[in-house]
Amino acid sequence: MNSTDRGQPEWSLQAGDNANVIVLSGDWIAQQGHVPDFPSDGLHQARPNQPLTFRTDGLGRWDTGLIGFLWALKQGAAQAHLDMRAETLPDAARKLLDLLPDRPAPAPPLPRRPFAPLAAIGTVTIDSLTEIGTVTELGIETAKGGVATVTGRGRMRMTDLMSNIRDAGPSALLIVSVVNFLVGAILAFVGAVQLRKFAADIYVASLVGIAMVREMSAVMTAIIMAGRTGGAYAARIATMQGNEEIDALTVFGIPVSSYLILPSILSLTATMPFLYLYGCLVGMLGGFTVAIGMLSVTGAGYFHQTLNAVALNQFVFGFIKSIFFAILIGLTSCRIGLQAGRSAADVGVAATRAVVVGIVGVIALDAIFAVIATTIGI
Amino acid sequence: MAPQTPATDTSDTLMSLQGITLAFGPKVIQKDISFDIKRGSIFAVMGGSGCGKSTVLKSMIGLLRPTAGHYLVDGEDYWTADPAHRQTVSRRFGVLFQSAALWSSLTVGENVALPMQMLTKMDPATVRNQVELKLGLVDMLHAIDQYPSELSGGMKKRAGLARAMALDPDILFFDEPSAGLDPITSARLDDLILNLRDGLGATIVIVSHELPSLFKIADDGIFLDAKTKTPIAHGAPSWLHDHCDEPQVHAFMHRERETESGRTD
DSSP states (O other), X not given: OOOSOOOSOEEEEEEETTEEEEEEEEEEOGGGTOOOXXXXXXXXXSOTTXXXXXXXXXXXXXXXXXXXXXXXXXXXXXXXXXXXXXXXSOHHHHHHHHHSOSSOOOOOOOOOOOOOHHHHHHHHHHHHHHHHHXXXXXXXXXXXXXXXXXXXXXXOOHHHHHHHHHHHTGGGHHHHHHHHHHHHHHHHHHHHHHHGGXXXXXXXXXXXXXXXXXIIHHHHHHHHHIIIIIHHHHHXXXXXXXXXXXXXXXXXTOOHIIIIIHHHHHHHHHHHHHHHHHHHHHHHHHHHHHHHHHSSXXXXXXXXXXXXXXXXXXXXXXXHHHHHHHHHHHHHHHHHHHHOOSSHHHHHHHHHHHHHHHHXXXXXXXXXXXXXXXXXXO | OOOBOOOOOOSSEEEEEEEEEEEETTEEEEEEEEEEEETTOEEEEEESTTSSHHHHXXXXXXXXXXXXXXXXXXXXXXXXXXXXXXXXXHTTEEEEOTTOOOOTTSXXXXXXXXXXXXXXXXXXXXXXXXXXXXXXXXXXXXXXXXOGGGSOHHHHHHHHHHHHTTTOOSEEEEXXXXXXXXXXXXXXXXXXXXXXXXXXXXXXXXXXXXXHHHHHHOSEEEEEETTTTEEXXXXXXXXXXXXXXXXXXXXXXXXXXXXXXXXXX
8 A cells, every 4th residue: 555645536447458457546545535436337348258457556545445446346347247357456455355245245125014903902912911910920029038038038138138228218318308308499489479469378388298298209209219229220130131140140049039129129118218208308398498588487387387287197198108109119120120131222221211110100100199099088 | 964973872861952942032043952961071062153052051051941842951851840840950050151140249259159148048157168168169269359340351250160169069051161261261261170070070061162172171062053053963072073074063173164065175
């Protein structure tokens, strides 16, 4: 290869002594974007029954741009039944050309997707039922593991549980505080605008208290945990899947439900109710801050009104809800992680799915709880 | 095509694959796989890249159910046995995965200890002693408190081997043990495998295409063909090297390029 600039890449077909001669000149550098394509009728004027040779005196620098041209030329020569004498090419170019097949692999046929709505509905139904069955089985296995742990026959390692609790609980305090404080403050702002019109400023305390205890703290904390912890569980298990770590557990006969899922669900179940209670307090503090700053409400009055408005059964209801949210997030995120493929992209997909399924699941479950609460009169 | 095979003694068979077919959905990976593995032998599953060697191993360790055929361990059908019995048989297996598959959130010591803690009633002191023993056997005692991410490829393989031996299995499976290792580390691993076979009396199944390693340690084996998706030769790697005239096997064993016509050059 020559290092001096020989100008634009050019080629021509010339008649030589008993041969068709392809004359190559200039610099054939693919990244410069000037490399010509070999036209399909490029050998139209070639004399039949005479070999195809090359003259490369004017050829400057070249890279795979030249090889691409030569490959197309080689295929054209084969179609025109011309004997291409590659030995007249630079040695390096000939060796690269030799590595290439005579023609590119044919494009694989596009998969046919016949229109079969019944089959599609059937497939979706069977897949959904199978998934429900699998998640239920996983839940039952995990519950059995939990019972076995409680009765001292379990295989769960306490170190795994404690480590998961630390990740799911204390490490999440800051974000739970920020979100619930702001939600409490927003509720107070919204309430204040309307209640001030009726000189009912004090009822901001009731609004914030009931909303936080009954709905917002449990749901917001669950959404945070679905995004933070659920996504992390799914990503961790999906990575283990890709690294054959789950296979290693399976071969040993170490139940994935005991080693991975049980500590995950238990840690969420143990921390979520307390994070919920903490979220309630912080949310009320947010409402209190806005009420004191904006409205004619005293601190003692706000405190009294909150105590009057929020009944204990609403705390109990929110507490129970947060336990169910924890089980839902733990189970679905672990299942999605176990279901993941084995590539790096699959880890990202699993984490995203776990967050989406967790958030949608929490809101759907909350709707069911709202119906139950209305039915039983809470 | 019946696989080429030397005359073998069929007594003392530990494992037997009979007409096994492996497939992922409609895609058949290998079919009509039949061979016996003798107790105490080192059996090699050979073949070019992508021929389904690791899939055969996955089936043998219980991770992939065959679509046809029988897999007998000590005369009992592994896949038709009830799950509890299958679990008992699996306890006899120790597996070194291609990537070592160490549990990344645990230290090397914890990796070896986990199966003992989860599956046995050993007290913590015994577990600790066993972990030190197993890591000592593979010269990895110094890395007992290190995490897998801190280890080199060869160290991961040795740690994986120590973990595979955690429950004193009598059947050890190795998936490409030399892959990614330099020749010296690879040769040391071969010596280790031989010593373990001789010392522990274990039966070893090894999936590999590393010829020096196969010639050194394997005393029986099967060659899988990617084109026909069947085994095409059966015998010790050195026997196949000297006697097998199947073009693919000959090309593989002599590191030759196979031509379109099936001949080698």
